[in-house]
Amino acid sequence: MSRLIHVAAAVIEDTQGRIFIAKRPDDKHQGGLWEFPGGKVEDGETAQQALVRELQEEIGIGVTGCSPLIQVPYHYPDKSVLLDVFHVTGFDGEAWGKEGQEVVWVAKRQLDSYQFPAANRPILNAALLPDRVLITPECGSSAEVLSGLQKSLLQHHLQGVIFRQKQISDEAYQRGYALISQALSGSECLLIAHCSIELANQLHAAALHLTSERLDALTDRQAFKGRFLGASCHSLAQLKQAVDKGCDYVTLSPIAQTQSHPDTPNLGWDVAAEWVKDQPIPVYLLGGLDDTALEGAINIGAQGIAAISAWWR
Numbered sequence: 265m266s267r268l269i270h271v272a273a274a275v276i277e278d279t280q281g282r283i284f285i286a287k288r289p290d291d292k293h294q295g296g297l298w299e300f301p302g303g304k305v306e307d308g309e310t311a312q313q314a315l316v317r318e319l320q321e322e323i324g325i326g327v328t329g330c331s332p333l334i335q336v337p338y339h340y341p342d343k344s345v346l347l348d349v350f351h352v353t354g355f356d357g358e359a360w361g362k363e364g365q366e367v368v369w370v371a372k373r374q375l376d377s378y379q380f381p382a383a384n385r386p387i388l389n390a391a392l393l394p395d396r397v398l399i400t401p402e403c404g405s406s407a408e409v410l411s412g413l414q415k416s417l418l419q420h421h422l423q424g425v426i427f428r429q430k431q432i433s434d435e436a437y438q439r440g441y442a443l444i445s446q447a448l449s450g451s452e453c454l455l456i457a458h459c460s461i462e463l464a465n466q467l468h469a470a471a472l473h474l475t476s477e478r479l480d481a482l483t484d485r486q487a488f489k490g491r492f493l494g495a496s497c498h499s500l501a502q503l504k505q506a507v508d509k510g511c512d513y514v515t516l517s518p519i520a521q522t523q524s525h526p527d528t529p530n531l532g533w534d535v536a537a538e539w540v541k542d543q544p545i546p547v548y549l550l551g552g553l554d555d556t557a558l559e560g561a562i563n564i565g566a567q568g569i570a571a572i573s574a575w576w577r
């Protein structure tokens with residue numbers, strides 16, 4: 265296989281949550297498609313140094329704040345690249361197309377209507393998904409879930425929730441989902457269903473989380489009609505399975521010891537870091553973690569953290 269060309273690229277986000285993208289010139293590799301600004305890492309440079317240089321050269325901004333977002337190795341028929349993507353949230357100057365390229369600031373909900381190179385799918389997922397996802401605990405009723413949820417979202421400013429209630433019937437789940445979906449409509453919070461693909465499609469769910477068993481049984485990503493399909497992973501083999509089957513994100517657990525499963529052996533940070541590295545999929549670390557773990561999770565290349573008790577009321 266040909267050598268991987270190391271490329272640094274940036275998901276640049278402004279204070280209104282818009283993302284900056286540029287159009288690749290027609291005569292370049294993957295020309296005519298939209299891209300996240302960036303370019304090749306030169307000899308003797310780190311990826312972050314290349315990013316800072318490329319953003320100055322291509323769009324005239326000075327990076328003042330950035331963190332790792334995702335790494336995507338990808339093999340085009342004519343070229344192999346390793347896209348080393350950073351989330352840029354601080355910069356000096358006004359971004360513009362210094363090389364004559366078309367550029368635009370896009371609201372996140374519009375990003376999917378632009379055409380990007382095939383390698384960019386996981387980058388789009390990472391750009392669109394939140395960094396913290398709440399998983400609901402077992403509750404006595406959907407009304408109880410809803411009131412707890414409203415308090416949690418308000419207090420912790422969460423932008424994603426997996427509505428999980430394992431003990432209830434499909435009918436009860438359906439009613440609970442409708443209740444929560446209505447309460448969250450108009451908010452920025454992504455509601456993720458936790459049920460079968462069939463039920464999620466019936467609910468017109470935009471996002472669905474699969475158990476490891478359901479991931480194992482999955483034969484066709486397209487069976488789920490919504491935008492984001494995630495899965496629970498506990499091993500490197502499962503992570504790879506989720507990537508191969510076209511999932512959009514995963515949770516990886518248990519990272520640390522939890523109150524709910526004190527005797528289950530945990531993976532620990534070193535193993536998590538090893539597994540997350542180079543996996544072209546956003547990974548949420550889960551199990552015994554709270555907000556204090558977020559920065560560490562992002563620094564090892566994870567999307568962020570998922571938790572139940574850390575944010576429940």
Ligand SMILES: Nc1nc2c([nH]c(=O)n2[C@H]2C[C@H](O)[C@@H](COP(=O)(O)OP(=O)(O)OP(=O)(O)O)O2)c(=O)[nH]1
Pocket residue numbers: 271272273292293294298299300301302303304318343345347381382383384
């Ligand atoms: N910058 C960027 N490159 C991407 C994206 N997606 C994707 O597949 N690529 C590929 C296309 C190219 O093969 C490679 C990036 O190279 P580039 O053409 O931007 O490199 P460069 O800025 O250093 O330009 P040059 O030296 O070739 O003129 O990565 C993306 O979102 N942003």
Ligand SMILES: [Mg+2]
Pocket residue numbers: 301302303304322
């Ligand atoms: Mg470039």
